[in-house]
Amino acid sequence: MADAGRDIEALIEMMARLPGLGPRSARRAVLHLIKKRAVLLMPLADRMHAVAASVRECTVCGNIGTGDICDICADARRTTGEICVVEDVADLWAMERGQAFKGRYHVLGGTLSALESVGPEELRIPQLIARVRDEAIGEIILALNATVDGQTTAHYIADELEGTGVRVTSLAQGVPIGGELDYLDDGTISAALKARKGL
Amino acid sequence: MADAGRDIEALIEMMARLPGLGPRSARRAVLHLIKKRAVLLMPLADRMHAVAASVRECTVCGNIGTGDICDICADARRTTGEICVVEDVADLWAMERGQAFKGRYHVLGGTLSALESVGPEELRIPQLIARVRDEAIGEIILALNATVDGQTTAHYIADELEGTGVRVTSLAQGVPIGGELDYLDDGTISAALKARKGL
Ligand SMILES: [Zn+2]
Numbered sequence: 001m002a003d004a005g006r007d008i009e010a011l012i013e014m015m016a017r018l019p020g021l022g023p024r025s026a027r028r029a030v031l032h033l034i035k036k037r038a039v040l041l042m043p044l045a046d047r048m049h050a051v052a053a054s055v056r057e058c059t060v061c062g063n064i065g066t067g068d069i070c071d072i073c074a075d076a077r078r079t080t081g082e083i084c085v086v087e088d089v090a091d092l093w094a095m096e097r098g099q100a101f102k103g104r105y106h107v108l109g110g111t112l113s114a115l116e117s118v119g120p121e122e123l124r125i126p127q128l129i130a131r132v133r134d135e136a137i138g139e140i141i142l143a144l145n146a147t148v149d150g151q152t153t154a155h156y157i158a159d160e161l162e163g164t165g166v167r168v169t170s171l172a173q174g175v176p177i178g179g180e181l182d183y184l185d186d187g188t189i190s191a192a193l194k195a196r197k198g199l
Numbered sequence: 200m201a202d203a204g205r206d207i208e209a210l211i212e213m214m215a216r217l218p219g220l221g222p223r224s225a226r227r228a229v230l231h232l233i234k235k236r237a238v239l240l241m242p243l244a245d246r247m248h249a250v251a252a253s254v255r256e257c258t259v260c261g262n263i264g265t266g267d268i269c270d271i272c273a274d275a276r277r278t279t280g281e282i283c284v285v286e287d288v289a290d291l292w293a294m295e296r297g298q299a300f301k302g303r304y305h306v307l308g309g310t311l312s313a314l315e316s317v318g319p320e321e322l323r324i325p326q327l328i329a330r331v332r333d334e335a336i337g338e339i340i341l342a343l344n345a346t347v348d349g350q351t352t353a354h355y356i357a358d359e360l361e362g363t364g365v366r367v368t369s370l371a372q373g374v375p376i377g378g379e380l381d382y383l384d385d386g387t388i389s390a391a392l393k394a395r396k397g398l
């Protein structure tokens with residue numbers, strides 16, 4: 001596209017690399033933004049700058065937010081003593097949409113994987129063990145994806161916590177085999193949480 | 200999502216309004232951008248600002264570019280005397296990907312529509328008539344979508360140009376009924392251009 005100017009081409013290429021967008025939808029999105037550049041493109045760029053400048057990982061749970069401690073960890077109305085362990089922030093958001101869990105979270109940042117040589121140290125698992133030791137935790141709810149790596153990670157964490165006296169449970173009914181939390185409807189997640197069982 | 204901070208929520212909402220993205224893919228895209236904020240989010244925001252600041256409509260043809268005259272109108276290697284009329288910049292890009300047309304363009308900015316009360320004055324049709332009068336134009340190729348409004352617009356333009364001596368043609372074979380140019384593969388567009396017929 002010699003016509004579009006180098007900045008426009010570069011913008012389309014960057015947008016095309018986002019998950020969910022391909023070259024065609026990136027072109028349409030950029031054209032849409034350009035047509036409404038005063039009310040859409042400029043505000044979107046401003047907002048991206050604001051987020052890039054302010055966003056950081058919560059030092060307690062690994063969730064993203066705009067302070068050292070995320071909104072959930074800082075919320076005094078959330079139940080203490082219960083930690084829901086998720087792989088990713090997207091899964092935390094999915095749990096929150098389910099509106100069934102009132103405790104705090106711990107974001108692992110992935111799953112154990114022999115294939116991709118991801119060990120416990122890469123995953124914030126040591127930080128989880130430390131929280132169980134330091135905070136008065138009664139229950140750890142493992143809300144990991146029903147994949148092989150997700151379940152391997154769940155069993156590893158359950159083993160590590162054995163003897164600490166903490167109750168370790170996992171989401172049970174309603175999560176289909178091979179299913180990923182972020183793709184489930186909100187009701188399924190609530191049902192799975194209510195029917196959680198001991199590991 | 201009380202957890203994500205107001206800027207992140209606002210960013211997701213803005214992204215979700217882009218064509219081709221819904222709430223779910225917007226969440227995934229924003230999370231992806233945040234995880235790689237130094238190498239993805241910040242550069243994307245910078246690029247959007249650059250485009251928003253520099254982009255403008257070509258005063259000759261209505262294409263977008265970064266100067267008063269777009270790259271195509273300014274390109275001395277493009278054939279003069281032939282204008283390809285398109286509804287939208289997306290259609291111009293689709294024509295360029297077909298690599299079969301070597302002339303200049305005229306972007307109408309839509310189609311005539313009784314329903315949405317879009318008349319010739321809203322569409323850069325007067326500017327097209329003026330170009331035919333002022334430039335030495337031998338042929339006008341109407342590359343409009345094969346929709347009712349697209350074809351109404353084609354016939355209106357053909358009528359307006361009657362008696363000017365200019366040859367008016369339209370894309371023919373290969374454009375399916377009801378089809379939109381931007382969704383066609385590049386080969387179909389080339390074939391339709393080569394088999395164009397007089398109106
Ligand atoms: Zn936190």
Ligand SMILES: [Zn+2]
Nearest residue numbers: 257260269272
């Ligand atoms: Zn131009």
